[in-house]
Each structure stands twice: as C-alpha cells, then as structure tokens.
Amino acid sequence: MRIDCPNCGSRDRREFQYLGTAVLMDRPAPDAGEQAFVEYVYFRENPAGAHRELWLHEMGCRSWIVAERNMGSHEFASTRLAADVKRGAK
C-alpha cells in the first residue's frame, strides 16, 4: 500500500502508523459529559466504503494525516495534514 503524505509524497505504508477514525479530531468539550466521551473514545463506524481516518507519518515527517480511504478497495481518495484540516474547520 502507498500513502501520499502531503509533505513527503507517495510513501510505503510501512512508514505510517494507523490510528483510526478521524472522528478523533473532534474531542468533546470538557463539560460535554461522560456519554459524549464514551462515544468519542469507543463508538466506531465500520463502513464498507469511504472512511476518514488518521495516520501518523511516523518514519517520515511525523505529520498526522487525515486520509479518505475506501475500506473495501483500500483506495485513497485524499490525504491532508490534520493540522490544516483542523484549522480549516474553525
């Protein structure tokens, strides 16, 4: 598998560490309550299709990356720096 790092270009999957859903970018507010955090930490979609997820370019530039990947075909539709995505969301 190859992943396009926004900084480093197309790199072997072995350079990256997978974390999981990009939902992790949206940490609940401190006062959102226990249920909100339980959902944030534990509840996951498992679509047989498009999935937004977080990867760390661990053995490269060490950027956290938001990737859109098809969980059926493993095809990547896009990769962006998580910091850019997060800043854009504000």
Next chain:
Amino acid sequence: MSRLTSGGQIDRTQPLRFSFDGKSLAGFKGDTLASALLANDIRLVGRSFKYHRPRGILSAGSEEPNALMQLGLGDQTTPNVRATTQELYEGLIAASQNRFPSLAFDLLSVNDLMAPFFGAGFYYKTFMWPKSFWEKVYEPFIRRAAGLGRLSGKADRALYDKAFAHCDLLVIGGGPAGLMAALTGARGGLDVILADEDFAFGGRLNSETVEIAGQPGAGWAAQVAAELAGMANVRLMPRTTVTGAYDGGTYAALQRVSHHLADPADHLPLETFWRIAARRTILAGGAIERPIAFANNDRPGVMMASAVRSYANRFAVLPGQRISLFTNNDDGHRTALDLLRLGADIATVVDTRSDVVAMGDYPLITGGQVTGTSGRLGLKSITVSRASGTLKVATDCLAVSGGWNPSVHLTCHMNGRPVWREDIAAFVPADNAIPGMRVAGAANGDFSTHAALSAGAEAAAEVLGDLGKTAPATVIPAAEDAPIRLEPFWHVTGSKGRAWLDLQNDVTTKDVALAHRENFRSVEHMKRYTTLGMATDQGKTSNVGGLAVMADLTQRSIPETGTTTFRPPYSPVALGALGAHGAGKDFAPSRYLPSDALARELGAHFIEMGVWYRPSLFPQPGETHWRQTCDREMRMVRSTVGITDITPFGKIDVQGADAAVLLDLVYANTMSSLKQGRVRYGVMLREDGMALDDGTCARLGEDHFVLTTTAGAASDVFAHLEFCTQVLRPELDVQFFSVTDQWAQFSIAGPRSRELVSGLCDEDISNERIPYMACAEVTIGGIGCRLFRISFSGERSYEIAIPARYGEALARELGQRAAALGGGWYGLEALNALRIEKGYLTHAEMTGQYTADALGIGGMVSAKKDCIGKVLSQRSALVGPGKMELIGLKPVSPLKQFSGGAFLFSQGARQVLGNEEGHVTSHCHSPSLDHVIAMAFLRDGRSRLGEHIIMKDNARGIEAVCEVCAMVHVDPDGERLHG
C-alpha cells in the same frame, strides 16, 4: 544419451559436472537441472507425496508438480527445489525426495497398494479413535510417510536481502508480449522494470520454432533484451518472480541472486525479496499448458507437450526414443512437427478430435483417447481407444496437450475473479482486477505470437498515454498468427485405474467424485476436502482440470460450477527471504549507553531493556550471587552515594508561548503553575482515563520545559504530544523535540550525593539554591549542563544532563568521585528494588489498564482544569466499590520471594479463576527491612491495610500468606529527599 549433437540454447563449450542421488553426471551451461537429467536419460526423479508413486518430469517451468529436489548438503540443504527452474552449475548436488531406501525401491510405495483406504479426507474418517492415538501414533506416522523434502534442522546461514524499487512501468514476464511492452514503454521514456522468472528473456520464444521478423524467435528476444539492457531507464530482472500484487501498485518479487552460482562471492545474498512500487503494470506472464487426466497418467515419461518442445528446441534433448502425443488441439501436432525435424521417432499422435488431418509425416489417430499406460518406473506403452477398437502403442514418452490456461494468478490477488472465455475454453483475467494493471498476450488469452507482440505494444502505448507521454511509432514485427483450434477435453472417463489431476498432492478424478458424493461440491469445499491445488505448486496444472471434473459430475458448465482463484505467493518464497535482515541482531537496533564502555570495563552484567543495553549489576570480587551485588549496591545508595546512567529515559524539550497550555492538557495535574527553576512529578492519561505514563516536568524558562518519560514509553508519549498539537490544538504556539539522544543523563543518589555534585559543578548547589524538586542550568568544566534535584530512590538525589558527546567523560569523572566517597555504580536491579522500597511506579504498574486512582495518585488529577482522559477516568465503574487499588505486600511468615503476576485470594476463598482479587506487579528483597516486599493490585486494597491474604502462583507452585500494607516501606515521610 538423449542430447542432440547440435541446436538449442545450451553452451556446448561449457560442460558442467553435477550429481543426482550420488551419481556423477554431465550437462552444459544453459541447462536446467531437469534438462540435464533428461539428457542423461534419467526419467524417474521423485516419489509422490501420499502414495509414493514413481514420478518423472512433467513440465519445463515453475508449474512443475513432480520434479522437486533436495539441493546441497548439510545445514545448507534446500528442499523442494523445482528441477525445471534450477539452473545447472558446476558441482550442483541434487537428491530425490520422499523415498526410502532408494528412488527405485521405496518401502513406502506400499501406500499405493493401500490407496483404497487413503482417498480424499481419509484422515477425517480413519484415525478417529482412540483419541490419544492421534498425537502419539497416527500423526507421527502420517508425517513420516507423507511429505516432500526435509529441512536440515539447523540454522540457515545463508544471507538474504531485501530491497525496494520504484518505476513507472513494471512488466511481469519477458516473453513476446512483455518484451514488446518493455521496449515500447522504455522508448517512450518510462522508467521500466522487466522481471522474468527465467534466466533468459524470451518466454516461449526460447522453446518454440516461431520466427519474428524473419529470424528465430529466441534470437529476436535476445536482441530486444540486449537493447533494453543498454537503456538507462530500464532495469532488467531475470531470475525474478513477481510473487504478489498488493494495494496501491505495490508488488512483491523474489530474485534468486546466487542459486545458479557454483561459487558465489561472500557478499552475494542467496535471494533478495523486493518490494516494487509501480505506477503502472503490464502482466505478460504467459500461459500454462494443462494436462488431460487419464488412467495412470502419472508415469515417468508422461509430459506436457510444451515441455517436450522446450527440452527439444531449447535444451537439445529428446525426452524419449519413441515419442507419442495426446492432444485436443493443434499444439500436439506442432510438437510432432518439431520433433520430426529433429529426427525423432513419432509413435503416434492421438487427437480427441475427429475432423483433423496430419500436418506432417506422422501416424495420426483421430477421435481417439489414451485410456491407460504401462511401465512401473517409466512409461513403456499406452493404450489407445477409438471407435474401431483398442490398440497398444509402445512408447517411452507421451506428450500431452489439453490446451492452455492463461496465468491469471496475480490478477486474483486483490479479489479479482477470472472470467470464462468459451472460445478458448479457459479463464482469463477479469477487467481491472488490479488497479493500474493491464494484461497482455497469452496471460490474457491472446495465444499467437503476433497477438502477443501487438498486445504488449498496445498496452505500453496506453500506459504512456496514462502517464502523459507520447507513444513512439511502433512497427509490430511479423510473426505467426495461428488461430486457436481446440476442442475442450478434460478427462478420459470409464477407463480402469486412477486418473491424476494434482500430481503434487496425489489427487485423482475419483477423489473429486468422492467429494461430489459426500456433497463437498462447491469449488472451495472440493479443494479443501481433496487438497487439490493446495501443494507448493498451488495447482498451476490441476485447478482448472479439477473444476472441469466437478462440472461434469454436477452436469453444469465450468463457469456455473465456479471459478478458480489464486493467492500469493505465485511460487514459494523462503521464510529467510521474507524475513531478510529480521533475524538475530538485525531484529531490532541495539542502543548503548554513553557509559557503556566504562560499564564493560567494570565487568557489569547487562540486560536488554527495549532496544537499550543497560547494566543490571556491577559485581565486585567475591560476589557469587546477584542478590549479594544488588543488596550491596542498594546499601551503598542508602548510606553513601551511587551513580547510574539513566540516559534511556525519554526527554522531550517543549518550547513556545503556549507550552504551559499544552502541558496542562496532557498532564492530569497542573503544570502552568510550576515556577521557573522547579520540577514537578506528573502523570499523563489516555483519553479512556487510563494512565499513559508518568515522569517529571522541569521549567527551565517561562516558555521552556523539559519533560522526562519512562524509557519504554518515550515514543508513545511523543506521538501523543504530536496528536494533541496537530490534531486537537493546532492553534497552539508550541514546538517540541525529542532530546533523548542529545543529552546523556546520570543519577547521583545517596546522602553524600551533594558532596559529589558540588565538587563537580562550577556553581553553588547548596540546598538553599537547589532544594528538592529544583532545576538549574550549571556548568561542569565549562560545559553547559542541566541539574535536576529529583529522586527515583528516595534518597537525596541529583540528575545531571550533559551533551551526549561528553557523556562518557562525565561518567568516568563521576565514577572516580563516587569511589572517593565510598560509593560507586549501581545497576538496574538495585535501581528497581530501591524504587519498590519507596513505592514508586513503573510500567509494571502502569500497564495501560489502570487509572491514576488505582495507582494511588488519583489526587493528582486536577479538579480545576480539563485534561486528556479526565472525564472517562471518573466513570462509575472505575471509581465505585470493588475497584483495583495498588498496595504494598509483606510476608507474614518468612518467605523466599514474592512472585510477579501471582494472584491474590481472600483467605478461605476457593482458589479458582474468577475468585482472584488482584495480582502482584513488582517485588524485591529489601535489604533495609531484611525481608521481601511487593507491590500489588487488590480490590479495594487501600481500605484493607493489615488484612492477611493468600498469594498463589500456580505456575511456580508458590503459596504464601501476606499482609496488605502501605506501598512506601522506607522513609515514609520523605525526610531523606529534603535537606
């Protein structure tokens, strides 16, 4: 000798000697082991897997099911080498497999007589009782009797390598389609890799008599390969099998680097495992000829027709004196013509079709079938049936052609299911089965030479278009374009004797019929029930035949019956190659302390902690047991001064206007209130509320902190900080960097530690200036250092960080000064026991399963601010009654040692799983108390101080009554830390 006096692509000027089963034989450079054996009239080369049937060479390629050899001697022997792909070299030593005492007389061929009992699934039915017999009797017997080659049982000393390559275009297969594709792509300016499993490029062109552009096909192939070799943008990879297709245009390939060399240079690996990243791929892997199943079709001398042409045309060997053919298509006739031209004697050509005429001067039987064979160790005759009756034909070689199966294997590796093409009666690759891959030539069902050349050029032109390049003007060289004339014919029915489908796994048409009778009719069930296609050749010659037999039995068409699929690897890959540079010392990096050389001079014992080699003990003369050394080192720290190298602790330098904001987020306790020049102990949580790591946080300036982490958690904590700053809070103005390697760090602990350090530093380090939990920048011999007044032993203690290049010099200086004060070095054993005496945590306790509260530091989770993990650390199940709490343990009566991981049970409780109330995490002997102590998790432990409980270790057979006590055993008020 069956070697022809001229012709072929062997080099008669380079004769080679080799041996087979101890017999010395001759061959030529350019031979395979198989062609050299045939040239020496050796037809019997192995015994089959299950029935120990005598077997000969079937094919001339990697699809070979029979001719598996044990190569080499001693601990470097390699089993299951296909003689058909092994290049001959001077001194090659080969032995046949799976026979005892000899190939011609094999005792276990008795299995063949027992065949009625050994049908498909026999072991599911036969060896059922008594139950204990399976492990002791049946399985050892089956394992001895069945099997292929044998491992040496010794470590593999061969060198393997791994490598990575990138290209615009990967061409898999170097036949006419592949060569044309590579040439077109390379001339169009692409970076091209051309890989072929053979040692010579050309594919079938090397084995056929076809002409291209008026010259022999093999000559054309050599010419194109030479042109490609001269191009800077082309990498030719002969002897390289592309074994798997993976996501994103990545391919695995096995290159046999020195299997063909008599005396390889020391630096050469045996094999190199490649990972190739290709923007586009053209699969031109050709096709594999398929057999026809008939009674006793497994005798040595029964071969594929294409293989007979390979041996005759390429290797100048006639595999028989009187050769016959059995065919359902024109290839059988082509074979006869080639053989006639070479002067061979053709016994007969048996064609299943009725409407064909001979293409040359050979006897032809139309509408005929081969219904039987004779010759125990080698073919002697065949029985032919036709409308007018049955006749017996004397022959020592029968060449069989049932048509061709395109090599669709790689196109199946990402779930692509091949599709049936009625006109050629074969499976071809599904469209776009592998993203970025095109299929050309025989692999796609285009069998003529002209079609292969055109398809290769066309596929490369499309790739050039894809990648924004212009395809060069290409003239397709003239070549034959014969149509496929074939009548599907899979197996001869109704004759006596077993008709073999899978020669390597000994599966017959009867086994498929049995699977059908017992309702294992889906292709996947049939495969697993009969083991058809499950051997090292993965059914390259048998899968489609098995499917056809099942289709006949169920009276369905082949596509209705199912499709065939293949998984990686295309051909076997040695584990040594997959694990290249992953064994022994290559498994993980080795990291050494700045004081490593000194510790070795002092005779320290070392242990591996993660990737670090750290001294565990510094034994002194006369000490014979590790406990003596450990106890002495601990007493030394508690009474004078001890030094130890703590460089592996993670160090993270954090700077920026928002540094304190970040630290308040990641630490459960507050760091923003920390004063400059002070250090605070901190704990980090994961978002699920469990403790991630603990360590210290020193504030060197308003916007400058240095964190320490546990050695083993350094990279996790660093990645966690990156997550928090990039994913959660990118707006923070903060930068951080791991400085673990930049700073050597030493701990100086004990009542006399200040004496030692004050003599060393240029500055005043009095208790007033550097009290407990203070930090400062100091100079030692003019070198800028950092001084931290922190302790992991409970004693007055300093940590000095010095730029790593001065680490060893400082270590030697510290050692001398400590010795002068009656102290010295201590190792990890003492370090660990000192912290257990004080109840300090490590990752024996912080396993990721416990909250700060369970660890006894719940009070550190600040109520005044948010932090990662705060909300979920307060879930009811984690704070309610019955929760785990860390406590201390001491023995009630004399105990030799506690037991790490041992369960704790209430007195009187049944000691069974489910009743346990906790477990021991860390333990040591305390020289201060002169008995053993431990730390343990216990349900509601902190409210059970004084209670007697049972420690039970079933693995070691230890049971003891212990008293629950406080975790801190030495200096509970911490007086020694201060002052």
